[in-house]
Amino acid sequence: xxxxxxxxxxxGDERYEPLLSEKANREVEVEDSPLPDDLTRDSLELPxxxxxxxxxxxxxxxxxxxxxENGPFPLGSCTMKYNPSFTEDVSRRAEAAVHxxxxxxxxxxxxxxCHRLQDYLGRxxxxxxxxxxxxxxxxxxxxxxxxxxxxxxxxxxxxxxxxIPDSAHGTNFATAAMAGxxxxxxxxxxxxxxxxxxxxxxxxxxxxxxxxxNPNTLGLFExxxxxxxxxxHDAGGLLYYDGANLNALLGRARPGxxxxxxxxxxxxxxxxxxxxxxxxxxxxxxxxxxxxxxLPDPHVQSSKGGYEYYTPDHSIGKxxxxxxxxxxxxxxxxxxxxxxxxxxxxxxxxxxxxxxxxAEQIPYEVPFGPFHHEFVASASPQDAADAxxxxxxxxxxxxxTKWPEIVDEALMTEPTEAESKRxxxxxxxxxxxxxxxxxxxxxxxxxxxxxxxxxxxxAARNPRLSWQAxxxxx
Amino acid sequence: xSERDVSPTGSPYAPHTPAETAAMLDAIGVDDVEALFDVPDxxxxxxxxxxxxxxxxxxxxxxxxxxxxxxxxxxxxGRGHYDHYVPSVVDDLSKRSEFLTSYTxxxxxxxxxxxxxxxxxxxxxxxxxxxxxxxxxxxDAATALGEAATLSQxxxxxxxxxxxxxxxxxxGKRAVLENYADGPDLSVESYPMxxxxxxxxxxxxxxxxxxAMVYAETPSVRGVVAERLADVGDVTDDxxxxxxxxxxPVALSxxxxxxxxxxxxxxxxAASLGIGTAYGFGxxxxxxxxxxxxxxxxxxxxxxxxxxxxxxxxxxxxxxEQHIRKERATSNICTNQAWVALRTAMHAAxxxxxxxxxxAEECVTRxxxxxxxxxxxxxxxxxxxxxxxxxxxxxxxxxxxxxxVEDLAARGYAVHAVDEHLIQVCTTEVTAAEEEAxxxxxxxxxx
Numbered sequence: 001x002x003x004x005x006x007x008x009x010x011x012g013d014e015r016y017e018p019l020l021s022e023k024a025n026r027e028v029e030v031e032d033s034p035l036p037d038d039l040t041r042d043s044l045e046l047p048x049x050x051x052x053x054x055x056x057x058x059x060x061x062x063x064x065x066x067x068x069e070n071g072p073f074p075l076g077s078c079t080m081k082y083n084p085s086f087t088e089d090v091s092r093r094a095e096a097a098v099h100x101x102x103x104x105x106x107x108x109x110x111x112x113x114c115h116r117l118q119d120y121l122g123r124x125x126x127x128x129x130x131x132x133x134x135x136x137x138x139x140x141x142x143x144x145x146x147x148x149x150x151x152x153x154x155x156x157x158x159x160x161x162x163x164i165p166d167s168a169h170g171t172n173f174a175t176a177a178m179a180g181x182x183x184x185x186x187x188x189x190x191x192x193x194x195x196x197x198x199x200x201x202x203x204x205x206x207x208x209x210x211x212x213x214n215p216n217t218l219g220l221f222e223x224x225x226x227x228x229x230x231x232x233h234d235a236g237g238l239l240y241y242d243g244a245n246l247n248a249l250l251g252r253a254r255p256g257x258x259x260x261x262x263x264x265x266x267x268x269x270x271x272x273x274x275x276x277x278x279x280x281x282x283x284x285x286x287x288x289x290x291x292x293x294x295l296p297d298p299h300v301q302s303s304k305g306g307y308e309y310y311t312p313d314h315s316i317g318k319x320x321x322x323x324x325x326x327x328x329x330x331x332x333x334x335x336x337x338x339x340x341x342x343x344x345x346x347x348x349x350x351x352x353x354x355x356x357x358x359a360e361q362i363p364y365e366v367p368f369g370p371f372h373h374e375f376v377a378s379a380s381p382q383d384a385a386d387a388x389x390x391x392x393x394x395x396x397x398x399x400x401t402k403w404p405e406i407v408d409e410a411l412m413t414e415p416t417e418a419e420s421k422r423x424x425x426x427x428x429x430x431x432x433x434x435x436x437x438x439x440x441x442x443x444x445x446x447x448x449x450x451x452x453x454x455x456x457x458x459a460a461r462n463p464r465l466s467w468q469a470x471x472x473x474x
Numbered sequence: 475x476s477e478r479d480v481s482p483t484g485s486p487y488a489p490h491t492p493a494e495t496a497a498m499l500d501a502i503g504v505d506d507v508e509a510l511f512d513v514p515d516x517x518x519x520x521x522x523x524x525x526x527x528x529x530x531x532x533x534x535x536x537x538x539x540x541x542x543x544x545x546x547x548x549x550x551x552g553r554g555h556y557d558h559y560v561p562s563v564v565d566d567l568s569k570r571s572e573f574l575t576s577y578t579x580x581x582x583x584x585x586x587x588x589x590x591x592x593x594x595x596x597x598x599x600x601x602x603x604x605x606x607x608x609x610x611x612x613x614d615a616a617t618a619l620g621e622a623a624t625l626s627q628x629x630x631x632x633x634x635x636x637x638x639x640x641x642x643x644x645x646g647k648r649a650v651l652e653n654y655a656d657g658p659d660l661s662v663e664s665y666p667m668x669x670x671x672x673x674x675x676x677x678x679x680x681x682x683x684x685x686a687m688v689y690a691e692t693p694s695v696r697g698v699v700a701e702r703l704a705d706v707g708d709v710t711d712d713x714x715x716x717x718x719x720x721x722x723p724v725a726l727s728x729x730x731x732x733x734x735x736x737x738x739x740x741x742x743x744a745a746s747l748g749i750g751t752a753y754g755f756g757x758x759x760x761x762x763x764x765x766x767x768x769x770x771x772x773x774x775x776x777x778x779x780x781x782x783x784x785x786x787x788x789x790x791x792x793x794x795e796q797h798i799r800k801e802r803a804t805s806n807i808c809t810n811q812a813w814v815a816l817r818t819a820m821h822a823a824x825x826x827x828x829x830x831x832x833x834a835e836e837c838v839t840r841x842x843x844x845x846x847x848x849x850x851x852x853x854x855x856x857x858x859x860x861x862x863x864x865x866x867x868x869x870x871x872x873x874x875x876x877x878x879v880e881d882l883a884a885r886g887y888a889v890h891a892v893d894e895h896l897i898q899v900c901t902t903e904v905t906a907a908e909e910e911a912x913x914x915x916x917x918x919x920x921x
Contacts, residue, residue: 030728069571083574101551102888170796176801276816280809319653323753334537339527341526417488420489463767464778
């Protein structure tokens with residue numbers, strides 16, 4: 001079975017699907033407006049397609065795009081699981097379409113649902129209080145690190161460093177820097193995990209927090225987590241849990257029980273809200289009782305006969321202009337309510353089963369284990385990026401490539417629980433076929449996709465980021 | 475009810491049959507899936523969450539049961555979150571699973587559709603602002619403003635740590651900005667307003683060489699169309715500071731082009747097209763000058779060529795981003811609001827340029843006319859500020875504003891209390907049919 005993408009071209013034209021501006025641009029003059037001329041623009045030039053043309057344009061574009069419903073999508077670290085259709089309907093209920101400036105008393109349904117979701121996420125992560133405000137995982141990290149900062153300042157204990165393992169997500173480093181911290185990068189031990197002795201050497205009285213993903217980006221559980229927590233806590237630092245890999249552990253272990261003080265949840269990963277071509281997601285943050293006073297403003301609590309917003313005593317303030325990505329939170333609520341304890345635990349069981357089965361079926365070496373919901377294979381001596389391009393020709397989306405760097409020519413693979421044995425076998429067949437191909441074939445891949453290999457160097461050297469930029473070339 | 479629907483023992487979205495699971499375990503060489511978890515006993519979780527599983531129908535019913543506790547109000551609310559009519563075709567097309575269930579375009583050869591849609595979105599913002607570079611989304615208007623403040627620290631030739639913002643500013647927007655300003659140690663200060671407009675003379679007085687960025691909005695949070703933006707641009711020019719302008723795509727379809735008043739960055743909520751009322755769910759617009767290209771936060775889609783020499787699109791200049799540059803990245807943003815940008819572009823294209831201008835003009839005339847009607851109501855004066863309004867305006871109430879808000883809620887309408895005797899009223903084409911009854915309700919409660 002091959003996944004061939006539609007190629008829509010104008011004959012003799014070097015375009016696949018013309019831009020909207022190439023099809024139907026129109027310039028209108030702004031005149032006789034209800035505003036004085038000096039407050040208005042002169043004209044506006046934008047596409048003006050009729051609705052049938054619009055429908056056809058975007059339908060064609062969608063046919064040149066690969067989503068979870070097109071086939072396996074084992075993009076490591078991203079948890080591209082199936083997004084249940086019904087959650088879309090829940091998020092679009094008319095009763096949910098309320099304005100953020102309404103008085104609390106008139107949005108009791110929204111507050112009740114948020115309160116319930118806060119509670120569910122707290123139980124799942126083993127945390128005492130949860131805010132739903134951060135609109136993405138990285139925003140959750142920022143929230144969590146600002147909370148850690150507020151905690152230290154509250155104790156008159158200014159600290160300047162955040163410790164992060166070298167295998168961590170790039171967002172961790174960027175978040176720490178954004179919050180004004182110096183980053184201390186911790187080299188991984190030989191087994192791919194945090195080396196507690198190296199950690200001891202790295203932490204001190206300047207350590208505000210350790211940011212850790214568990215299982216880590218190699219899929220490995222940090223077995224020394226208790227000792228790690230002690231080392232950080234003994235130095236007066238806090239332990240931050242990056243929730244990107246929580247889909248490995250549902251019902252098996254909880255960050256709160258491991259000693260983490262702050263964590264974020266990636267609901268678009270663990271709780272199946274759609275990734276939307278890059279977002280929106282949501283990044284709720286859980287904290288211990290001690291840190292609840294620093295949560296973002298406002299927070300939902302139960303009140304006499306209902307629910308209300310309040311400002312936590314030492315709140316860090318806000319991380320979203322309103323209340324976060326509300327429709328995404330509705331989908332999260334729907335997913336968690338649908339699955340319950342048994343379904344969530346089974347999701348992790350099948351995610352871990354699938355990763356282990358797939359790794360068993362492929363010819364590439366997997367240097368580190370035992371892994372959980374994802375594994376990092378080495379494409380070496382092949383180029384991982386080339387191998388990935390060739391996998392596109394075999395009808396599947398490839399893994400994340402060349403990262404983490406601890407594995408040479410990394411193929412970071414996370415099949416999720418959504419793949420059947422049959423589709424894992426197809427995926428394994430794609431890995432195997434690519435494994436046996438020569439470098440020349442890989443370098444010229446892909447050839448069966450909507451576009452051939454795209455020149456990245458040209459894109460960056462000659463940035464053309466709008467149709468206006470393309471027009472000005474000709 | 476089928477076994478799959480109740481799913482007491484497993485995820486309904488994991489396709490494995492017991493026989494397949496057994497075969498897979500056998501291939502791996504373990505007896506039980508639990509053997510695959512390498513979790514030390516000391517931290518293993520052996521309790522339960524206490525969350526019951528539900529069928530799909532039951533889950534929907536439960537969500538709706540909770541949501542029905544929201545009062546059914548006609549909302550005359552705005553202040554940064556606006557309700558414009560979103561056509562069905564936007565819903566239908568954006569829900570196509572190829573769009574909705576895809577992710578960041580790390581493999582552009584199988585993501586040409588989304589990349590082109592984002593490229594088109596960027597292009598529309600370039601036309602609306604007159605500035606050269608739009609990214610393909612921040613989370614919302616407030617976080618986009620925060621990112622603009624950090625941008626000022628990267629592009630400025632002289633150092634400065636003051637961020638000047640209008641006295642009339644949504645609290646939430648300022649609070650987010652304060653958090654973004656915390657890391658780089660910037661200080662956020664207000665400059666005064668004069669009759670709902672930036673008091674440019676006072677602004678000029680407070681501005682000095684320590685100013686890194688001046689933020690102004692048009693329309694303002696109170697709905698007033700700014701009339702002296704070019705003067706704000708002159709103030710920032712005088713002090714080598716960034717001029718950040720807040721607006722939205724509907725307003726920009728009619729108002730003077732940000733590039734023409736000297737704006738360096740344009741931020742705001744672009745989801746005024748494409749989303750409608752969604753409890754503040756938005757789309758951070760971020761557009762800036764080409765010279766700041768390499769300091770822009772977030773994803774950028776660029777045009778290139780594929781191996782056959784055909785035009786193709788790809789994420790570009792990724793060396794600015796966290797997954798490459800780590801702690802030296804321009805922002806920590808990864809997951810963004812791409813799908814909302816897709817909807818915004820669809821909605822803008824559906825309206826077309828004339829539709830956009832017409833909609834924007836309607837925002838001016840509706841606010842003007844509703845204010846005039848309310849001004850005839852005993853106990854209420856509207857609008858409080860002179861000048862032109864866009865979608866919304868502030869009115870003075872003889873009664874305490876809170877009482878007016880509560881009494882109106884009891885009659886099925888929502889407005890916002892700004893101050894002890896100020897309320898704010900927003901109207902769009904969505905509330906048009908309700909305006910007459912609303913004015914009658916106000917007349918009942920305002921006297």
